Amino acid sequence: MEALKERILKDAVVKSGGVLKVDNFLNHKIDVELTEQIAGEFYNRFADKKVTKVLTIETSGIAVAYPVARAFGVPLVYAKKNESVNMDGELYVAEIPMDGRKPGKVIISKKFLQPEDHILIIDDLMANGYSLQGLISLVELAEATVEGLGVAIEKGFQEGGHRIRNLGYELESLVIIDALDDKTGEIIFRSPEE
Amino acid sequence: MEALKERILKDAVVKSGGVLKVDNFLNHKIDVELTEQIAGEFYNRFADKKVTKVLTIETSGIAVAYPVARAFGVPLVYAKKNESVNMDGELYVAEIPMDGRKPGKVIISKKFLQPEDHILIIDDLMANGYSLQGLISLVELAEATVEGLGVAIEKGFQEGGHRIRNLGYELESLVIIDALDDKTGEIIFRSPEE
Numbered sequence: 001m002e003a004l005k006e007r008i009l010k011d012a013v014v015k016s017g018g019v020l021k022v023d024n025f026l027n028h029k030i031d032v033e034l035t036e037q038i039a040g041e042f043y044n045r046f047a048d049k050k051v052t053k054v055l056t057i058e059t060s061g062i063a064v065a066y067p068v069a070r071a072f073g074v075p076l077v078y079a080k081k082n083e084s085v086n087m088d089g090e091l092y093v094a095e096i097p098m099d100g101r102k103p104g105k106v107i108i109s110k111k112f113l114q115p116e117d118h119i120l121i122i123d124d125l126m127a128n129g130y131s132l133q134g135l136i137s138l139v140e141l142a143e144a145t146v147e148g149l150g151v152a153i154e155k156g157f158q159e160g161g162h163r164i165r166n167l168g169y170e171l172e173s174l175v176i177i178d179a180l181d182d183k184t185g186e187i188i189f190r191s192p193e194e
Numbered sequence: 195m196e197a198l199k200e201r202i203l204k205d206a207v208v209k210s211g212g213v214l215k216v217d218n219f220l221n222h223k224i225d226v227e228l229t230e231q232i233a234g235e236f237y238n239r240f241a242d243k244k245v246t247k248v249l250t251i252e253t254s255g256i257a258v259a260y261p262v263a264r265a266f267g268v269p270l271v272y273a274k275k276n277e278s279v280n281m282d283g284e285l286y287v288a289e290i291p292m293d294g295r296k297p298g299k300v301i302i303s304k305k306f307l308q309p310e311d312h313i314l315i316i317d318d319l320m321a322n323g324y325s326l327q328g329l330i331s332l333v334e335l336a337e338a339t340v341e342g343l344g345v346a347i348e349k350g351f352q353e354g355g356h357r358i359r360n361l362g363y364e365l366e367s368l369v370i371i372d373a374l375d376d377k378t379g380e381i382i383f384r385s386p387e388e
Contacts, residue, residue, distance in 0.1 A: 015282075029306045030270040032263045059252045063260050063270065069226045076224040076257065088209075112223045
């Protein structure tokens with residue numbers, strides 16, 4: 001997606017440890033116009049799917065997933081990372097690895113995932129893909145169907161892409177980054193034909 | 195706002211301690227069609243204001259604030275409750291009271307609030323108004339201008355409404371609830387003329 005690539009080149013900041021900061025257009029501060037274009041692109045890529053809900057995970061996935069849900073005319077559900085006081089009722093919980101820390105959780109109220117649901121999973125960024133794997137686990141626990149997964153930016157030099165595609169799911173990444181150089185600030189994109 | 199009242203009567207759940215659960219249409223699971231109507235109503239109420247950014251706080255404010263930002267054609271910025279690893283650079287931090295717990299924080303990168311900004315603050319629910327007060331503090335720290343505040347649901351039996359209006363700000367609540375009865379499940383709305 002050219003517009004997203006251009007914006008990354010213009011405004012993203014490369015930090016040490018393979019971190020790419022996109023907080024001035026994709027999270028923390030959201031460029032709504034760009035986000036609408038991202039949502040439109042996701043809609044085009046999954047338009048032939050039967051989608052009953054869009055699923056994401058708090059916090060930064062919400063602003064990207066909301067206009068996708070609007071495009072499909074379906075509800076948005078976001079999984080949580082912590083059980084809040086307001087989460088009573090039965091929950092699906094999936095543990096996810098966290099780099100160098102104790103495992104994290106993704107949590108959803110059972111009532112929001114039904115076996116007849118066809119779920120499109122959307123997130124802003126994918127690195128190791130643990131969050132997406134957790135979301136897939138929630139959908140599987142509910143015996144619902146994953147129609148596909150979409151991420152705005154895939155870090156192609158981390159394992160998430162392989163992991164999710166090896167599970168047999170359709171994963172659409174609008175931009176794939178193959179390398180980040182925190183010395184020079186250079187960002188290398190994967191060519192579309194690869 | 196009639197559509198929101200009707201939805202509250204149909205789907206909200208009254209819990210003990212003055213808690214109103216709206217997790218099946220306003221947070222956790224988001225009814226996008228209703229949220230679009232809510233955003234349209236906010237736009238109508240603040241259409242005469244000069245707004246350069248919409249500000250909310252993670253997590254549940256994001257889905258309501260996003261379409262408001264879209265309506266105004268301005269960026270959305272959301273304040274955070276915790277300093278994340280990706281928040282480097284200078285921050286504005288405001289402490290907010292938390293009922294029965296140690297004070298919480300609302301945090302924003304300084305670069306996202308400029309003195310020339312005119313800010314519309316949007317959130318889904320207001321009870322004691324501490325989060326909104328924290329957001330106001332961030333705007334004041336940046337020497338920017340608060341153009342107004344909008345919340346979808348105000349709990350009129352808690353202090354937030356008085357607190358914010360007494361500070362001199364224009365606060366628009368689409369629905370005000372004057373009482374919740376957790377024995378009967380009854381929800382009493384404030385009449386528009388009061």
